[in-house]
Amino acid sequence: MMEGSARLPLWLSISVWDESFWLPHNVSRTQLEDSQNPLYPRLKDLYFILPWTWAIYMLRLLFERFIATPFAKFLGIDCRPIQKAQQNIVLEKVFKDITTEPGKNHLTRLAKQLDWDTKKVIQWFKLRRYQDKPSLLTKFCESMWKFTFYLWAFSFSFYYLSKSSWLWDSRECWYNYPFHELSSEVYIHFMMEFAFYGSLIFSQFFDVKRKLAKMANYAKWQNLCNVFFLMFAVVFIVTRLVIYPIMSIRSVFFESWEIIGPFKIWGFINLLLITLLIMHIYWSHLIIRMVFKAFHKGKVSKDDRSDVDSSSEDEDQPEQNAHAKTS
Template identity: 45%
Template sequence: MAALSAWFWNEKFWLPHNVTWADLADRAPGVEYPKAGHLLAALPLAVGMFAVRMLFERFVASWFARSLHVHPKVEQRVQPNAVLEKVFTSNTKNPNSRHMDGLSKQLDWDVRKVQRWFRQRRNQDKPGTHVKFCESMWRFTFYFCIFTYGFGYLWQSPWLWDTRHCWYGYPYQVLTPPLYRYYLTELAFYWSLMFSQFIDIQRKDFLAMFVHHLATVGLISFSYANNMVRVGTLVLCVHDASDILLEAGKMAHYAKYQRICDLLFVLFSVTFFVTRLVVFPIWVLNSTLFESWRIVGPFPSWWLFNFLLLVLQFLHIIWSYLIARIAIKTMRGKVCNDVRSDVESSSEEEMTTTPVQKVENGTNGHCANTVRSRLHETIT
């Protein structure tokens, strides 16, 4: 284990030339540098944050949802059927047409009745709008609070106005209490997302989002371990800006405030494009790639850090393309399905919305609004 630890924390990889871990030991009272051991504090903080979330959703978000007439889903149980339940629990939640025909003959049921049973059984396990509203309100509250705190801290920091200060004196940059709290809180939040993903609304991209959270935790931890926290705060702040509008748009959609949802969609799209395609590459990547090269010089972990940021920028381009494509289809009156939809056709929606198949029968406007609002569930 000692040999493995020595190999992993090799100074030639993590630190610039002629810098050792001993050089980053605390030199005087009140002077402290980031240490990998600090990251362990994020785990109990994540557990505490998860507990706070449960209380917040139950007592605060739930009350707020009811005040906006977003009520819990009325429990509707399907007709008990041992044969169909066995098929359903065997991970065959959506049997093919041939299987449906066989079940129809076995039960002496009409095929449409069998299909309806499976649809209702799937929706029985799906959370209603109330649950989704509470989940979005928690994320909105966190992003709003952490963005306000982070931007307030960065406003007084020299590297917000001149990104070269991210590298002056590197890696001998003192860790201040506000910086420590900001970084550890963000890290704990993404740890809590990994925990809660197993009980949150299950979507088709569960694995992709899990990998996304894992990569985010890894990037935050990596930048903290080699004291690239100054530029890391810029990355976090840039990303939190659009996430606030994303969750606010979801809340407006669930509460059926369509005009507000449409406005938030526009604001989210503009903010996303500006922060991810303009600010991030011109402001952040320019600093990590070129300013740091001139001031500090490249070293192994520098290459890895910039590679990860470039991968992140590649994802920004993909997400921006998806946003633009959905927006264009919406303006043209076309309808596309939400690829992350967690409810296929719940009883709530069957009673309050027009099916997509009726687009050509005069419902284009309604469906276009639906697509616009569902963008918030498509890109996260």
């Protein structure tokens, strides 16, 4: 680590990578390197994030094509590509200017100009508006990939955490800190998490940003969708507002102070933990609002935590929406 930090700019080495900032008093990286632990965090491990990220992204493409797509077809999800509006220079120019459906008078003038029926013009704008949106298959495959990875990450972490003493006694995290062996399971878990979120940074420009319960919605299983959402709400609130402050924040704030004493990064870590707790409280408030809306309407509606238009009502095809308005 000393060799790796020596290659960093001087100001970065002093301000961010300084030993006294990261490690407790009277502990140096040299002691970590000279310890009997076969594995410990090294700066060079960060160099492997890029190939791991690329591997995870390639795995996602293979998963979506050979696993998620056949499974979507098995569930009966509409896998047809979105119908595109026929090319029309006049209507395309109007669409780009207003990006929505014109008013009634404007529609009448356009119909006369093109010698079309007004309903045909309305249908063209509906098709044009929807053709840039991802298909149900794309949405389902993305949701299934994220659901599968999160399920694996939870199962894998629970497997190796259940064998550790510090899961059941958080004080074990601070005894003999930081001279803890970096197990292969922890290393794999962290590298996979880094790679997964690294791939999301790359794919965020074309991802749909849908929730896991949306898979049931796409399959038209509304009751299952409601059950998934209720389970999500309960798990989120219990883990974020009960387990997280009682276990994580309490341990870092009180137990670390008692066992090893405060050091420079101690205050910064607690600031981040408390900031995250405030965000959890805000998100829980929005989720509870959604739960009440769901009980009132009988189904899960738009997610208040997101600006993305993700309500189930907007998942219909343009032909269905057009029929609802014209009938």
